[in-house]
Amino acid sequence: MTQHITNKLPKRQEIDAQYTWKLEDIYANNAEWENDFSKIKALIPEIAQYKDKLGDSALKLLEALKLSDQLSSLTEKIFVYARMRRDEDNTNPVYQALTDRAKSLSVQVSGALSFIIPEMISIPEKQLELFLDNEPNLKVYRHYINEITRQKKHVLSQNEEELLAASGEISGTAKDIFTMLNNADIKFPMIKNDKGEEVELTKGNFIHYMESSDRRVREDAFHALYSSYIKQKNTLAASLNGNVKKNIFYSTVRKYPSALEASLDSDNVSVSVYDNLIDTIHDHLHLLHRYVALRKNVLQVDQLHMYDLYTPLVKEMNKHVFYKDALDITLKALQPLGEDYINALKMGYDHRWIDVYENEGKTGGAYSWGAYTTHPYVLLNYQGTLNDVFTLAHEMGHALHSYYTNKYQPYIYSQYKIFVAEVASTVNESLLMQYLLSNTDNADEKAYLINHYLDEFRGTVFRQVMFAEFEKIIHQKSESGEALTPQLLCEVYRQLNIKYFGDNIVIDTDIDMEWSRIPHFYNSFYVYKYATGFSAATSLSRQILEEGQPAVDRYLQFLSSGDSDYPIEILKKAGVDLSTSQPIVDALKVFEEMLNEMEKLIINPIDKVL
Structure with missing residues (x-):
């Protein structure tokens, strides 16, 4: 099969049926x-x-x-x-x-x-x-x-509920304004790429340029993007303020003490879970500061800037992984989950649950989905990179979560909460990471894998918790009567960047406006779930590797629980108590171990980096 390596995309009917x-x-x-x-x-x-x-x-x-x-x-x-x-x-x-x-x-x-x-x-x-x-x-x-x-x-009363329901369309106005401004109206300047060619900066290609090995390109892209948001700062502050006011209005009329409590109540999650997460990350910010210092050392710059945070520390591995090899790797990596899980995984691989290759008109990205009465499915656009192998493991984690839930739960409990939705997928990624690290002696390959993990942890835990803290602060300020001016929003965001990233990086003034381009802030008090899910998955994968069968049994029970209990309680039965800080601490220990290993591997940066 050559679908994945030809230059021209095949039509749907040209794809071999075994890969659909x-x-x-x-x-x-x-x-x-x-x-x-x-x-x-x-x-x-x-x-x-x-x-x-x-x-x-x-x-x-x-x-x-x-x-x-x-x-x-x-x-x-x-x-x-x-x-x-x-x-x-x-x-x-x-x-x-x-x-x-x-x-x-x-x-x-x-x-x-x-x-x-x-x-x-x-x-x-x-x-x-x-x-x-x-x-x-x-x-x-x-x-x-x-x-x-x-x-x-x-x-509320029936009449009041009808009135609130009628206000639903209006309540989305702030988000609609932001969406139109951020996706339709805002325009970014031209910049020069690494070949010196004039190119238009877009939101879609921004990260590509931030990952460039050419520091001039990174800096130009960074300033170009934020210069456009700065010009719209008053409108963007007004739209975010409108969304915060909406949250406070609904929490007040529904008799909640705060917008935060109103949001968390849908999952029956205590505010202490939210606060524990932030406090625990605060106690371990020295690890993020060490990561920043390592990045500064590897990139060999006198001053590290915010636009230096995304360029890879280790060269991309160009080794092509054929799809059948990816299946074999994931089967071996997930062996610790036991015979029952592996048999279910094989069933998915052997009975065409997965749509593998890209074709003309096919939806991009990757997802897992399905109906309660049938087995789950996975959509991929497999290209043969190592990232694609992680995506396969990730999406099959979602698929088997649904498989076990649908097998053991009635329909009413088949839709598990977002709070736990990323746990199973991240457990699979964590086990794959451990397997790959333990099966290579190549220092470059190890460094690449660890760099992948550290950057994912930084983005999913540290960054999302900083976002979560920003949301909490601005809602509290608004609830106490303070006006959310552009100046206040920028100052709050700046102080958080200084706290989180430490002294080894220049907190460029432009980053003060980053709050203005984050769509998640219009789905309030959501981002913390990325950090809790990642931490829970890290803790569970460690238990599975260290305890064996008892931890596997608890984990399979978690996969089989669906929405039959509150998410905090379901995770407790699996061995992760997010009402305490322990799972977060456990995850941070893994981050520290990986950081230690990375510091040992990159002794001579000139040999290892771009």
Whole structure:
């Protein structure tokens, strides 16, 4: 096979079937899809007969919840099939149409089911308890019902809820303004690339130039990007301020003490988890300072600048890894997860769960997805780099998380929370890293792998925690009545950069504006989950390697839990208690070990770096 090395992208039909996913496992043909589409249309009116009757009896409530699950699961199945068919080739009009129809039907189903939660909230809790006690088949919904009643105190009257729902479109205005400014209106200057050619800087190519081995290119790209944001600082500050005000408004009307608590409550996560994460990182910032000092030493510069943080310390490895070799490497690397996990992994490899190579019109990037009633799938655009091997391991981590959850949980608990979503994928990456490091004697290869890990840790833990702290500070300032002016936002962000990166780097004035270009700040109090997930995965992989079977058993139980309990509790059973700082400390120990090893490997920078 040569799909992955030819210069011209093949058409979809030119890809060997063994390297494509088998979506026939969802629907053998489009006619079967049409049958389920019609079935959903027929089921929609049936759910309406339960409106205003959920409190009549335990049996009525059970019937409504089961029908809701049936409708939701079937709708998920037709949407997943249509969308993944479209992802094979986005120019295919047949699957463009099927995807649009599936989207419209999903909206109809959501509307038909929208009465259930408000009506359940109106049922007295004692009555719900009696229903659970008297109807054995309702017991599977206990956690679901408990979660609805837990948040009951933050639910308003029907009229107030209708008013808040009507404000939903307006509430997204700040994010919409930022999105349009950041993606459509803002323009960046021309810069000269490493060949001296005039090129237009874009958000898409910015990181490419920041990774350049030519320091002049990095500096030019850095200043060019931020000069454009500085010109829009008042508008960008106003849009971020608007988003913060929105968060405070909703948290206040729903009777939460703060916007932070309102956000964390959806996962039943205590503010102490958020604060522990920040405090623990503060206690270990000396490690990030050491990393910065190492970077300064390796790059051999008198002064390290913020635009020097992304250029690789070790040359890219050009070794091509054929796909079949990638399968073999990952199978060996994930052996510590035990026979059951490996058998499931082989099933995915052997039964065409994966769409491997790029073709004309195929969706870019990589993801794992699927429907509850079928096995999961993985989309790749495999090119044969070492990063692609990590991507394979990562996405199969997601896939097997879904596989085990769907195998052991009812539909109602099949959608695990974002809080735990990146754990399984990162455990696989961590085990792959350990395997590769332990199976090479090549100093350059080791340095490359460790550099990969250190940069990922810096970006996923230190950087995201700094973002999380920024969000906390600006919300607190706004809640106490301070105005979020451009000057205040820049000063808060500057002080955080000084604290996090230390004395071995020049905190360029331009970086004060970085807050203005981070889209995650419009999905507030989200980024901390990257750091907790990475830390949990690091701790779990270490336990698996050190303890063996007991840790594997706990981990497989975690993969099988879905959304059947609160994410903090599910992780506790796996051996990671994020209500304490220990998992964060454990992850930081691994970072320190890798840092120690990197410092030993790069003795003579001239031989090792760009």
